[in-house]
Amino acid sequence: MSQILFRADGNAQIGLGHVMRCLALADMLKNDFLMRFALVEPTLEVSATIEKAGLSIVSLPESSQQTSFLAQIHPDEIVVLDGYAFDEAFQQSVQERAKKLVFIDDLIDGHQVADVIINHAGGVSDIDYDAEPDTHFCLGPHYALLRPEFLNPADYGEPPLDGPIFVSLGGADPHNTSLTVLDAIRQVDTTLAVHIVLGPFHPNRAAIESYKSQIPNLTILQNLTAAEMVNELQQCRLAITACSTISYEVCAVNRPLIGIVTANNQSRLARFLSEEKLALSVNFPTLLTRLTPVLGLDQLVKLAIQAFQFSPENAADLLINQRRFFDGQSPERFRALFRKLST
Structure with a gap:
């Protein structure tokens, strides 16, 4: 079975939006993929939410979160990133190690090298992005990252x-x-x-x-x-x-x-x-x-x-x-x- 590695964070400062979007996507894919979730030193509340969804947790140290995450990636694994710290250089490093890179976005900022960009906000088109020519876009509410109960x-x-x-x-x-x-x-x-x-x-x-x-x-x-x-x-x-x-x-x-x-x-x-x-x-x-x-x-x-x-x-x-x-x-x-x- 193919594998997916999610990377997002959630805490009192940034809320749970990034984590919940990833968990919604994970639920849609749970019958087809083995999945892990990497976070920086997750709280007990966040860990419990992820484990309840059936995903194993990779805890990353704050001091070396990027290098630690890169070391976790398997070459046959699809990586899904959701967060504001994943710039072009980091995406490039992930892409060199992973099978494919998917980036969940809501800022439309900077150059994107991900294979797929997901942005479920309405009123967005691919011409709004500075991305690679072969990037695939999944945009708008038809790609809403919602839990199955809302579908x-x-x-x-x-x-x-x-x-x-x-x-x-x-x-x-x-x-x-x-x-x-x-x-x-x-x-x-x-x-x-x-x-x-x-x-x-x-x-x-x-x-x-x-x-x-x-x-x-x-x-x-x-x-x-x-x-x-x-x-x-x-x-x-x-x-x-x-x-x-x-x-x-x-x-x-x-x-x-x-x-x-x-x-x-x-x-x-x-x-x-x-x-x-x-x-x-x-x-x-x-x-x-x-x-x-x-x-x-x-x-x-x-x-x-x-x-x-x-x-x-x-x-x-x-x-x-x-x-x-x-x-x-x-x-x-x-x-x-x-x-x-x-x-």
């Missing part, structure tokens, strides 16, 4: 009119943007039911817990499985998330979405969600102009929630547009790709 569009049903508001601002949420979102919901209606999902690296759960005195119908959840996340999304009437992979999960389950930019690397995805009308991106205009917003984030989120409340047609249009881009067929596309790479 069954016929099973999710219509959004309930009386469901809770779902909130999730990523695995780390270092600035506790979740608290700002809760304050916006409080300003709309303190009686609204809210289900907030915190990631394993959330910096201050106590501050979220204290908000129960202001939003009595607040339910706090943490470290949910993919199946549990799907269940929460199926129940919700509206989701408020970061413009990251979680926003794609909402679109795949087909629910009204308010997107918030919580990191610079989310700007392209925010643009796509806004321009294709898959989500209402509340601070996208500010992101484009780099101007100081006239309204604070809490006020922008409050207005976005009210827009859905008073204009249900906004939600209906978003749902139609989401279904155009998320067809649940990305596993078949990736399996065909990797089978070809392994021959």
Whole structure:
């Protein structure tokens, strides 16, 4: 059986986005490949997540992470990189040792030498890249790196009119943007039911817990499985998330979405969600102009929630547009790709 070696990191500073994208791809390929996952000194939480997915772990020392990783590569192995430290020189070194190199990207920065580039953000084309002439591109939501539970569009049903508001601002949420979102919901209606999902690296759960005195119908959840996340999304009437992979999960389950930019690397995805009308991106205009917003984030989120409340047609249009881009067929596309790479 052919082999794949994944290389990504996840921690409280950078969140879990890189790791989760790799694990989503690994799940799509698990029946065809033997797989390992290399990380720099992974935490217990990250190790448990990877081991639960059935992958063995290669722990790399911080001081010599690049040379240690290169020494791990087998010549018959496909290497998948996902991260911001893997520049042209490093990619070249990997490519010299591996059977094939696949690079999962969301920055479109620098010269790429990988055999395959995966970027599931919408609105991206191969001409945006500085890459080798024979590089193969897998771009857009048809190559969405989502866990299998999010790839069954016929099973999710219509959004309930009386469901809770779902909130999730990523695995780390270092600035506790979740608290700002809760304050916006409080300003709309303190009686609204809210289900907030915190990631394993959330910096201050106590501050979220204290908000129960202001939003009595607040339910706090943490470290949910993919199946549990799907269940929460199926129940919700509206989701408020970061413009990251979680926003794609909402679109795949087909629910009204308010997107918030919580990191610079989310700007392209925010643009796509806004321009294709898959989500209402509340601070996208500010992101484009780099101007100081006239309204604070809490006020922008409050207005976005009210827009859905008073204009249900906004939600209906978003749902139609989401279904155009998320067809649940990305596993078949990736399996065909990797089978070809392994021959």
